Amino acid sequence: MSVWAILLAAGQGSRLAASGLATKKQFLPYEGAPLFWKSARTMVRVPRIAGFVFVFPEGEAEDGARTVKELAAQDDFSLPCLVATGGPRRQDSVHNGLAMLPKDCTHVLVHDSARPFASAPLIASLLAAMDGGHDAVIPAIPVADTIKRVAEDGTIAETLPRAELRACQTPQAFAVPLLQRAHAICREKSLAVTDDASMVEAIGERVATVPGEAGNIKITTPEDLRMLTTNAPVAYPCVGWGYDVHKYGPSRPLKIGGIPIDGDLQVVAHSDGDVLLHALADALLGCLGKGDIGQHFPDNDPAFDNIESAVLVTEVLDIAHREALTITHADLTIIAQTPKLSTYRRRIRDNVAQLLRVDPARVNVKATTEEGLGFTGKKHGIKAVACVTGMRQPQGAEN
Known part of the structure; x- marks a missing residue:
């Protein structure tokens, strides 16, 4: 396999912006670099990663490319680092990142840079699952809370079986042809999804899971920012x-x-x-x-x-x-x-x-x-x- 990673740093961080945070979360300083770089530092330790595509917001790709070049030189990165411009939706940003992959790339990891604590062993488990023959693999953890489906009038419509439920994370791993096909079909049918695994499911393909990590949280709310100012969970x-x-x-x-x-x-x-x-x-x-x-x-x-x-x-x-x-x-x-x-x-x-x-x-x-x-x-x-x-x-x- 030739494996590249697409690191998504194109989000607008609307929930944090609404709370008064002026800097987009992916650019918040953490461990001497912008937050998006934390994931790159983790992934570069995985020997089979061949390169990176960083996806930045529209109008910020040029500055992002300069930042990546400086950080790569500072950390002595030996892997190629490419930059793409994000779109209005997450799936548009992934689509633009896929377009930047070299032709010999066979598999790709798609990761939200707002999940800075994903570990190298987690990435290795995704690659091992692909070695085992899976073309789509995501990390998932059991759901601790009882989940209910709520009707429009606010009443409980259904209690979902918790044993069958999982909370899904990134990075998500795919064979490149499969993910490209899924994106093409979803664009043709104007389907909107929240992650790439949903696209693969939408075209009738199976998605495997590996155990996720409780510490692999997504920085979303102001309360989550404490993870960046206190000691972050280290496996x-x-x-x-x-x-x-x-x-x-x-x-x-x-x-x-x-x-x-x-x-x-x-x-x-x-x-x-x-x-x-x-x-x-x-x-x-x-x-x-x-x-x-x-x-x-x-x-x-x-x-x-x-x-x-x-x-x-x-x-x-x-x-x-x-x-x-x-x-x-x-x-x-x-x-x-x-x-x-x-x-x-x-x-x-x-x-x-x-x-x-x-x-x-x-x-x-x-x-x-x-x-x-x-x-x-x-x-x-x-x-x-x-x-x-x-x-x-x-x-x-x-x-």
């Missing part, structure tokens, strides 16, 4: 480690990583006994500093009798999203003398990746024996270890 790395053991015996059919294993082996367990997913859940809880799986799902609670371990992992992932954890990698090891797992490894990896909502390239699955030693070597049981790495927003940054 920090975290590591969690998990370990689990189950003995063989008549109870539950053997399942590893959510995949049923052929044969007669069974494990003794209160839940479905998936040793790998139990270790994974503990590793996720380790990243969060939230104890272990036994604290959250006690093995003497009838509610968890024979429950699928994937459900338990999903419950932990809900906590992870609320705590603003972005999973970057999972390294998993199964330790057993029997069964042989080489033919299952890819299926286990793909299933765990789907469960974590990450690209399979960010999940590694290994299987080993203990050469006849210990209880696993004597075929009395099975164990697994899991290591999960992630990036997490400081506590309270999501508020």
Whole structure:
């Protein structure tokens, strides 16, 4: 892929202007440069970004180009930086930015410069999803509030199912031909949209999601400006480690990583006994500093009798999203003398990746024996270890 980024800095900031702010938000000073440059500084750290197109308001593109040139020299940017003039609507500004992309550009990130805190790991997750075959990918986070549709008379018309709702963010990633086609059709049909993913949806194409970041806020209201004057949320790395053991015996059919294993082996367990997913859940809880799986799902609670371990992992992932954890990698090891797992490894990896909502390239699955030693070597049981790495927003940054 040849990936460029379109950084939108063409907004008028009408809500902030109405509150008395004279400077457009994208030009507010932050960390020694205009706010729009913060996103460029983040993206330039992503090795696969090949260049930038900055989109400035009409009448300000010439000054914007001079500013970009000065900032690029100051920060020793080695990537090309082009400038386009914005239009009356956001989609017009994106259209003008697309027109500036070089012919060899295959994929593009479209980002609102008013979201200055999007992280490099978030961008990497979008690129990984495109590597996995998606032509349109956006970051999304679960909605915390109950959302209702309101009728014209102000009464509640419908309560929407919160579990199905997501708040969408930028940057949004697209294959260039798809986004160009979406823009052309929407212009032809005079469709107005609020983001580029909506355009792709409008022409009947699918849009994938990756977990967004709670700290990836958009500077919109006067209250949001506090994020620029106080310590901004900075994601920090975290590591969690998990370990689990189950003995063989008549109870539950053997399942590893959510995949049923052929044969007669069974494990003794209160839940479905998936040793790998139990270790994974503990590793996720380790990243969060939230104890272990036994604290959250006690093995003497009838509610968890024979429950699928994937459900338990999903419950932990809900906590992870609320705590603003972005999973970057999972390294998993199964330790057993029997069964042989080489033919299952890819299926286990793909299933765990789907469960974590990450690209399979960010999940590694290994299987080993203990050469006849210990209880696993004597075929009395099975164990697994899991290591999960992630990036997490400081506590309270999501508020």
